[in-house]
Amino acid sequence: MSTENTAAHAQAVPAPQLEGLEKGAVIGTRTVHLTRADLVRYAGASGDLNPIHWSESFATSVGLPGVIAHGMLTMGTAVQLVTDWVGDPARVVDYQTRFTAMVPVEDTTGRLAEDGSSVPGAVLQVTGKVGKVDPEAGTARIDLAVTVTSSDDARALTKAQAVVALPKGEAA
């Protein structure tokens, strides 16, 4: 499991404010690596034990190209970009998506890259943009584009939108 954040929480960036936030502004990008081990971990943590997410033979027997990631795993990893940007998970008050392209995860078990990290079985690219600012409600909508770099840049999520509650302009 590895991630690269351009909106890293470790820098303790103060919460963004509604004032000055402009529609179309990019809040950050994130690359998500998934391995078969990550799918097993999510299966255990979520209780979703559907074998299409861990058994190659079962997945192909039901017509899939191979093991695919849980849609909820893709949705769950993508929103981390928003959480880190907004600085507090509680500010994410609404989050929705449609699941479109599947995310095939190649079996790279035991393969290591030159730097010693696991070779990813799938790579997702997440980009967040300000979709709408609602000063009266004190919220902004962040639109997430989530593409599968490892599978022809297919769109894994469509209409992935997170609504965040933001301070209106007082000092952060």
Next chain:
Amino acid sequence: MSVNPEAAGRQYPPAEPYQVSREVIRGFAAAVQATHPAHHDVEAARALGHADLVAPPTFAVVVAQRAEAAVVEDPEVGIDFSRVVHAEERFTHTRPLTAGDEVTATVSIASVKQLGGNSMVTTVTEIVDGAGAPLSTVTSTLLVRADDEEADA
């Protein structure tokens, strides 16, 4: 077999209460690569004004799916789970699920729509805390594929 269109509006009794623990939050956060300290470090969560560790935004699916199982297993609804594809998901949070919460989820069927031979079943799960205060609403839409189609997602 297609889904019973008259199942829309059906309500189910509350699921067994779910105990939200620190370790469950940490484990789920690790699984979705959520590294924000409020999911892992109690002091960091308290510094943000939370009572304890807070769950990532999609954690409520764990609680909701236990309630939704009543729908999937209801013979009068008629969902063939081997033909189910997850189509849409939405979380609306009043406050995040927090370690120490004992929460209860109650599911109902909002709609059943037929699209060709496929069915779209939308459930709404309301999650409340031990005092009955609303925490989260989870809306989930399942696509139940017609009998003779290839699995595609």
